[in-house]
Amino acid sequence: MSGNERRWSVGELARATGLTVRTLHHYDEIGLVEPTERTASGHRRYTDADVRRLYRVRALRSLGLGLDAIAESLAAPDTRDALRQVLASQLDHLDREARRMRDLRAQVRSLLERMTSTEGIEVMSLLETMQMIEDYYTPEQLDYLAKRREELGEDAIKEVERAWPEVIAAMTAHQQADTPVDDPQVQAVTRRWIELGDAFTGGDPGIRDAVTKMLTDQGGKLGQQGGCMSPELFEYVSRAIAAVSGGRSPQ
Amino acid sequence: MSGNERRWSVGELARATGLTVRTLHHYDEIGLVEPTERTASGHRRYTDADVRRLYRVRALRSLGLGLDAIAESLAAPDTRDALRQVLASQLDHLDREARRMRDLRAQVRSLLERMTSTEGIEVMSLLETMQMIEDYYTPEQLDYLAKRREELGEDAIKEVERAWPEVIAAMTAHQQADTPVDDPQVQAVTRRWIELGDAFTGGDPGIRDAVTKMLTDQGGKLGQQGGCMSPELFEYVSRAIAAVSGGRSPQ
DNA sequence: CTAGGACCTCACGTGACGGGAGGTGCAAGC
């Protein structure tokens, strides 16, 4: 009854399973699904048992498991238990991956939006700033900032981003003209600067410090190029803010 | 003023950027970020311009872009436009990946649940059935079935899965005892069989046909092993269903 | 003069195959 059942060649099996011949060769190579027999000339002859094993492999493969994990769980003495373990671990692997994709997607989308909304600003400085933010903020601070952005809403953010270059330009002009920091015009610009900074940070002092550290570090590192504040401007703003509010660190 | 700025060694740059020395070597190898200078002894000396390029690369890398895509978009005549394109394509790549992860996760989770709820059934036949379903249903049918499952709710599904083995066992007993298909007991079991089948398929004739095709094909392919219906049982059920309802195809 | 650290190039390994080169087995048609 089970003496000589049907035998399958690689090609037949490939067509039947939708896998490629190369894949079957690979499974044979690594010992995952080996044909029980070979013909005298070396052709692979799969038995029904081999085929069933292949079906199991394919099923587990379609769940995203690695070949080594599949091999292990099929070789385990208690398949059910081994399978449960590997599936559980796969489940949170997939969870992590899904989260990663979601987060990446959100980042790409926000960058794309910013690219269209802030036509004037150089793309490159956008990129650099983005990266610095990743470097200098703790994950909690990043979370906090993300929440802030949501609270503010799209329109408010765009308004802030539109206003920043103006304020920076005005401040730079005063700095280069060496206007005294207690000049009423400078004080007005400074108050606007603080306002915009607070809109961004939500007034969190930790984040304020991180920004300060970032700007000074990067100022020293990369000079005034690439969207960074120049040390001179930084110093000028520091003094201006001190003049307005009495010793707070600058934005 | 810009005659001789600071130069960076690989190690310094690695520490500053959080990348590894090997990564910088790699970027150099493929021409993505090459140090403008080398010392006489061959040591890499990165200029500030190189460093800025590296920062851009790192920023784009953190969005999940490939190195070739990064190279292209940085080399393009209109960086802004090239970047927008590559980011847009990356966006739907990430979308697809995220969906894939979600779907995989759902499959793994449902299999895990089924493994705990159907202690009695062999795991392997679960796997094989799962895979056959993928093979024999069209994507639309799979969608339809998924919706059906949601409509039914967890409890109803578990109830059906619990009941199936009983019905199959009863039917097999009648088939092996060769009970005539118009026997009232057989008719009762058959009605239950139809009921369960309809709960699963929602009575959709296309799906009913797919199941029939699947069972006959697989019966021929793999014999009665691995959770498949035997041809004899299949034929018996066909007759029983015909006797009860008048010529409908079996479940 | 030597120890140590930073740097160099070369080259293999990762996962799951794709794809091609170059050769063999086997049946049908001439």
Next chain:
DNA sequence: GCTTGCACCTCCCGTCACGTGAGGTCCTAG
């Protein structure tokens, strides 16, 4: 007997973004 053609064989390089050595050089401090 010969060719054509197909299915099959093994061997091996390529993928992607690096990790991880191995083995040698450069440079500074003690």
